[in-house]
Amino acid sequence: MKKAFQGLPCVWLSCFGHNLNLAIVKVLKLQRVESAVRACRHLVQGFSRSWRRKRELKKNQGLLNIPEKSLIHDVVTRWGSTFKMIERFLEQQQACCAVLAADRSSWHLMPKDSDVCTLEMVCQLLRPLNDFTDLLASETKTSLSSLKPVMEHITGILEEKEEDDALTKQMKKVMRDDLQQRYSSEDVNKLIDIACFIDPRFKGNFSQNKDETVMFTVEEAVKLEEITSRPPQELPAFITAEEQALVPSAATKKKDKSLSCLLKKITSAKQETVKEGDVPLKERVIAEVKLYMSQPPISSDTDPLAWWKIHAQELPLLGKVARKFLCIPATSVPSQRVFSCSGHILVPHRSKLNPGKVNMLTFLHLNLD
Template sequence: MKTEERHFADTCAEHFMHVAGEWDIEGKVSTLTTDSARNMIAASKQLPFEHMPCAAHLLQRAITVSLQHSPFDSALAKCRKVVGHFKHSAPNAAELEKMQDARKKPKEALTQDVSTRWNSTLEMIRSILRNQEPLSDALALHPTKVTMPTAAELDKLQKLETVLEPCRYVTELLGGENFVSCSAVLPALSHLSRVMEVSEDDPAYMAKFKETFTADLEQRKEKTNLPWLKVATALDPRFKDLKCLSKPERAEVWRSITDLLKEERPAQPEQPTVSVPPKKRLALMFESSSDEEDYLERCLERYRAEPTIDMEDCPQQWWADHEGAHSMMAGLARKYLATPATSPAAQPHDQYARRFGAACKMKGTASRIIQTRSGSRKDHDDKRSRCDMEDDSSASSPEASSSSRHTWRSAGEAKASAVTIFVHFPDRTWIIPSCLCASLLSGPGRRLSGTSHRLS
């Protein structure tokens, strides 16, 4: 969100509420997902929303801390110099392509790492390892101070690549825009903890990296919204066995869900006043309370008895198909599963730009909000949302294209924001990066309509 004031906590909180007020969603927002910057954390404490620290930022910091002053420093420094040698000189890049061709390797440019994106370091390592021979051949053509990592350093990089690969998978799992992510945070972090366990075969430098990573990750995990994440995990039919938690924690989670169901259950209509003796009134009160608890327990038991679903299946679709059998829990599941695990900035995307362009022609209202993070990873590419309201063919109109370009240009200017607001409606959920919200409020984008997945 672009502002003229400095991003103090009070200013951020004020702007968040301003956006919510402009869109008339103050009472519909449940969760605010931000990075772990101090001003964002302080701002979230001033707001009436649950705060969800960004899981991707958590991983970024844990990996960065583990790589600082590590035995990998020398090898990574050499990689950066090699990449810079070929990326910043067209003749050098041309020579590398010739050597790749001579070695029958695919022609590819090397990847430069960026300090704010740990996965760029992984891609840099991979590009160096894939092109060891062409790089050595190209560097040997002319005298240069740039040298390839030694065999021992390349071996270190290979081991580092192996342990960073699960982190890449988890980052993609938690950062996707088109499938449920919040409920996967705790299982994913538990998986990383197992992967990072020190084994007898690990050299000392690798053991140090794993220990540093595990300790830092555990420390940061404790600062997340654990109660919310635990409930979300239990309400996801992929992870409802709660293997990522200890047995005492599992029991506590199910008790929490029972309490939440009591709060969510609609109030019973008032009955006509009838004179009842005091003793009988007391007996009826306890009987009513006991019946309600038994009913909620049966609801939970029916859900827990359901088989878990495949990792690639869509939890929201499962709830849509089983809402009749679990009507008491479906609303709670919609609310918790819609929370995003990460806070990505708004960035242009051809598919969404095309749909937004078509939606600009519709007589929409501000209650139709851009939606992401629903559906499954498996079915996103091969079927449209059941709530799509626009025809892609209409996106070719000049008016629609112009509006779409205008909106995305505004969103791109504000892409530094790391905040996501999610809006929960009775039959659907929308998630809005607040920077995109702000840009949509000032022009043609105000009429944009997104797509959503109904749960009923």
């Protein structure tokens, strides 16, 4: 996929959730951490394969007033499952150790004190990241514009503190370096900065160099206006003949003789006259940027696309930039959820469903509340 994108006039951007998971996996591969996680996994397997240990675990949970919950086994393909396994073991540690201590043949499953200490440090570090991963996976419209503030938040979590021990500092450094390496490209950072700036929730609050971000946005708006204002025969070479045929022409538009249509034509002609005047395109974009920055930011729980739908006529040049960048997803989790949904619908005993029916059932499942 990366090789294919090299020949296209666009930037390859990988899933942020997957990148975060890869950084966490690197932490789990540290020798001390890997040994502790292996011991925890060995204990969980020992309980899952013995009904007697499960029964004794339930008895000890009642005696120790611990919630009656089963141990969790981690799955490689499931994000955060290792953290959930560690967290559940630490919650049930007293009950598990009581069961193992009463059976001499099970003493080999007992984790060392050093391993338990390591698991506690790993759990403390990964808990806020796991909470964020769950929130990221639950969202259906996570735009690329949210990536900049999220990265700043995660960087704050991974900052080394004086009270941190050597292992915690090492784990933080491994994750921080891995994420910085994955987002070290200038093109990727430029893309993220423009997307964050064009989002009315954030604007330029998270840009390291606000003036440079504004300059990139102005250049992008000028380029988009020049491309979209070309006639169909002058469109870029990578647009196919079929796509050019989809461009509406004056002859194919439905004629409307109402007064509102006439006023719309007059207004459009007046706007075109103003645009074709002495004001250069770049200055018009800069004027829109100033107007955009003068408006108060919206709340974080407001949909930025809904805001731009209202202000698109007021800021037409920046609206094209928003339409291009705010549609970029920060993570592929929603699209992967669609594939998982289709897999649950097209099961072996329903293998004769035609593709159209599968598409209809998938659409209804994902869009009906």
